[in-house]
Amino acid sequence: MSLLDLQRDMRSWLTREDEAIATRLGPGSGPGLRAYLNNYRAQLVACLEDSFARTRDWIGGEAFEAAVIAHIARVPPSSWTLDAYPRDFPATLAILYPGDPDVVELAWLDMALGEAFVGPDSQTLDDDLTGIDWDRAVLRFTPTIDLAELTTNATAIWSALADGAIPPGVEMLPEAGAMIVWRHAGFSCFRAIDMRERQALLLACQGVSFAALCAAMVDAYGNDDGIALAGQMLGQWLGEGLIVGIETRRSPLEPDRASGITGGDATPRYSAPAARTRSAQRDAPDRRHRLCRRDDCGGDPELGTLA
Numbered sequence: 001m002s003l004l005d006l007q008r009d010m011r012s013w014l015t016r017e018d019e020a021i022a023t024r025l026g027p028g029s030g031p032g033l034r035a036y037l038n039n040y041r042a043q044l045v046a047c048l049e050d051s052f053a054r055t056r057d058w059i060g061g062e063a064f065e066a067a068v069i070a071h072i073a074r075v076p077p078s079s080w081t082l083d084a085y086p087r088d089f090p091a092t093l094a095i096l097y098p099g100d101p102d103v104v105e106l107a108w109l110d111m112a113l114g115e116a117f118v119g120p121d122s123q124t125l126d127d128d129l130t131g132i133d134w135d136r137a138v139l140r141f142t143p144t145i146d147l148a149e150l151t152t153n154a155t156a157i158w159s160a161l162a163d164g165a166i167p168p169g170v171e172m173l174p175e176a177g178a179m180i181v182w183r184h185a186g187f188s189c190f191r192a193i194d195m196r197e198r199q200a201l202l203l204a205c206q207g208v209s210f211a212a213l214c215a216a217m218v219d220a221y222g223n224d225d226g227i228a229l230a231g232q233m234l235g236q237w238l239g240e241g242l243i244v245g246i247e248t249r250r251s252p253l254e255p256d257r258a259s260g261i262t263g264g265d266a267t268p269r270y271s272a273p274a275a276r277t278r279s280a281q282r283d284a285p286d287r288r289h290r291l292c293r294r295d296d297c298g299g300d301p302e303l304g305t306l307a
Contacts, residue, residue: 041072043082044068044072044077044082044085045068045072047082047085047086048068048071048085048086048089049064049068051086051089051110051111051114052064052086052089052107052110052111053110054106054109054110054157054158054161054162055093055103055106055107055110057161058102058103058106058157058161058167059097059103066096067089067092067093067096070092070096071088071089071092074092075088075089075092083114083115083118086110086111086114086115087111087115089107089111090104090107090108090111093107100170101151101152101154102152102153102154102157102170105148105150105151105152105154106154106157106158108148109148109154109155109158109179109181109190110158112146112148112181112190113181113188113190114188115144115146115181116144116146116181116182116183116188116189117183117188119143119144119183120143120144122142122143122144122244123244123245124244125238125241125243125244125245125246129238129246132246132248133248134210134211135209135211136209136211136248136249136250137209137210137211137246137247137248137249138207138208138209138210138246138247138248138249139204139210139234139237139243139245139246140243140244140245140246140247141204141205141237141242141243141244142182142183142184142241142242142243142244144181144182144183145180145181145182145205145242146180146181146182147178147179147180147181147198147201147202148178148179148181149176149178150173150176150177150178150179150192151172151173151176152170152171152172152173153168153170153171153173155179155190155192156168157170175194175195176195177192177193177194177195177198178192178193178195178197178198178201179191179192179193180193180201180242182240182241182242184240184241184242185241189240191240196217196220196221196229197233199220200213200216200217200229200230200233201233201237203216209249210230210234213230214226214227214230217229217230
């Protein structure tokens with residue numbers, strides 16, 4: 001048997017527990033194979049338990065364990081790093097809990113915060129913004145930004161669970177919004193946003209100029225409200241470290257990139273939570289949380305509310 005054949009047999013054994021492989025490897029291989037299988041499963045279980053603590057708190061340990069077992073059987077690892085394994089767990093929960101979007105959205109938030117923590121670094125924006133030609137300015141966002149649709153008060157549930165408080169009951173939002181997740185100054189952050197900011201953020205992340213963004217806001221909300229809203233959002237994005245660069249378009253007449261074309265350092269992947277989307281709600285529009293660095297917390301991240 002070649003090394004490649006042996007590797008394929010081991011993968012098949014770990015992912016399918018194929019008894020034919022045990023037979024092919026010899027009568028004495030059973031105990032060793034079972035030890036490998038137990039270790040493989042234990043690592044995946046530990047990975048999901050660590051990545052979805054709030055989800056486990058919400059649905060309960062027994063239900064979470066059943067979901068983990070189903071996920072391991074359904075989705076074998078496909079990356080060289082275990083950091084990637086949690087990505088598809090919300091989709092498994094969507095299958096197991098088709099009538100409970102709060103579970104899927106809560107799991108997405110757990111997953112996105114973890115991904116932001118290990119995401120790529122980016123430059124820091126200079127505080128001196130004087131001299132910027134805002135008619136030609138294009139905003140560049142942190143590569144750790146992510147966005148997902150939210151239809152329930154899952155962010156309020158997550159916050160309560162993280163604070164050790166009694167979580168609220170599930171509520172459907174009157175209008176779907178979004179939540180954004182990103183890392184700033186070593187902390188994974190999230191904030192619930194409304195439909196207006198969701199649309200503006202998606203447009204800005206596609207690489208349109210700030211002037212074009214303002215024009216879109218004016219078209220949607222009128223001159224005074226649109227300009228005020230665009231300025232308010234710009235200030236908040238800058239203050240929260242979402243914007244990591246401001247570039248100047250070569251010509252004011254240079255066309256903005258159309259919707260759907262990636263621009264800047266990051267464009268949020270946006271769809272349904274079951275498909276690993278990024279989105280949010282309006283239950284606490286000015287509230288966000290941060291995860292402390294794991295090495296500062298002894299491996300158990302603490303949470304604090306940012307003012």
